Amino acid sequence: MNDKMTLPTGYPTASSQLPASMQVNGEKGATGATNTGATSGTGAHAGPRISSRRLREIQTHLSARDLAILASVDRYRFLTARHLQALHFTQHASATSASRTCRRVLARLRTLRVLGILDRRIGGIRAGSEGLVYYMDTAGDRLQRDVTSSRARKRFDEPSARFLDHTLAIADMAIGIFENATTYGAEVVKLDPEHTATRTYADSYGVAQVLRPDLYVELAAAAGDEEVSAFFIEVDLGHESLPTLLGKCMAYEDYRSTGIEQHQYGGFPRVIWAMDAYRETTAQRRRKSLQDSLERNSRLSAGLYRIQALKDTAAAVVQGLRHD
Structure with a gap:
């Protein structure tokens, strides 16, 4: 076969073709409508609404790497800290340093409501902090919709264990x-x-x-x-x-x-x-x-x-x- x-x-080079979420320090965005495959009934993103002014403030605090992380989570729907470390924290002196920096960045993105975490953790070798599963929270979803204006607002529902x-x-x-x-x-x-x-x-x-x-x-x-x-x-x-x-x-x-x-x-x-x-x-x-x-x-x-x-x-x- x-x-x-x-x-x-004239085909683009590999580095330009590689999806943003698969670039080590990706600067590109990646958007597109997604189907969470989730079970219904758990409601939308938690927390108060975010004003347009607050969203602009959040955006000013996001680095190129922050935006690449957001693009990756958007692209794959759900990612763990281990996934995000492998994708966006590869230029560190040691794995320990990469893990520590990754945790700090993800905590900040959660505080800004760019990313959220599911209620459930995953176990086994991905327990603890790497057992957290990240999704796009309210600010992250709105920022991605601003990048792709054709994308409809996405309701978030907790996914089934099988889908996750x-x-x-x-x-x-x-x-x-x-x-x-x-x-x-x-x-x-x-x-x-x-x-x-x-x-x-x-x-x-x-x-x-x-x-x-x-x-x-x-x-x-x-x-x-x-x-x-x-x-x-x-x-x-x-x-x-x-x-x-x-x-x-x-x-x-x-x-x-x-x-x-x-x-x-x-x-x-x-x-x-x-x-x-x-x-x-x-x-x-x-x-x-x-x-x-x-x-x-x-x-x-x-x-x-x-x-x-x-x-x-x-x-x-x-x-x-x-x-x-």
């Missing part, structure tokens, strides 16, 4: 790809989460359809390479049934049959299933079941798909660039 494509003449797990796993994947690219000398040309990776097309009956990959990634084996490899990445945490996963594969087949992606970019991206579950034995069984089903289904092109353990996917995708 050919997932290679060549950048056309999936959203944070996607952020983990994005940061893992970025970090592995840095380690192995590859270049992240483009990295879009779901709401910017969405494809729309008409099926064989002329009915409008929407394909929503969890991530769309373009990678070059070395900085400056014109040839890039493209991937759609689906993160599965064991919540969906096998028929649901196969249905998503069929959506990719339908989209591929339109030729839209091939015409625009010269090839169709490889589809990566990054799969995990609460128990490793369950995850292994699900990965094997999906692979077997792909090979048995004559309507699916098994070679289009790769199935990986979630924890291995970022490294496998980046390291595989030189072997594809």
Whole structure:
């Protein structure tokens, strides 16, 4: 399956293409309407309303890094302190110094109501301060809407645990790809989460359809390479049934049959299933079941798909660039 494509003449450099949230000290903003996927009933942002005058005062206190942090949270919906440290606090003498500065900056952004934190924490290796989950609070949402005037005001609702797990796993994947690219000398040309990776097309009956990959990634084996490899990445945490996963594969087949992606970019991206579950034995069984089903289904092109353990996917995708 050919997932290679060549950048056309005049294509922007990798640094300019890299989303603001994936730049180490990003100066660019990233906006766009988002769907929180949240459960309803918990209400809007807490606290009193912010006047336009107060919003302007807040804006004057925000540095380029503050705005890049806000753009990252907007882009990925929810991020932890660990995510934000990996994205925006990499130029410090030590990890301890980076963590301390990150905590201080995030605390200030919370005080300004640029960022808020969810009522729940996440446990395990991300417990404590890194277990806090950040979202755009009232001031942050208004500042981002000022950047993109077409975006409607967004009501905030506390997300379900399942949605939050999936959203944070996607952020983990994005940061893992970025970090592995840095380690192995590859270049992240483009990295879009779901709401910017969405494809729309008409099926064989002329009915409008929407394909929503969890991530769309373009990678070059070395900085400056014109040839890039493209991937759609689906993160599965064991919540969906096998028929649901196969249905998503069929959506990719339908989209591929339109030729839209091939015409625009010269090839169709490889589809990566990054799969995990609460128990490793369950995850292994699900990965094997999906692979077997792909090979048995004559309507699916098994070679289009790769199935990986979630924890291995970022490294496998980046390291595989030189072997594809």
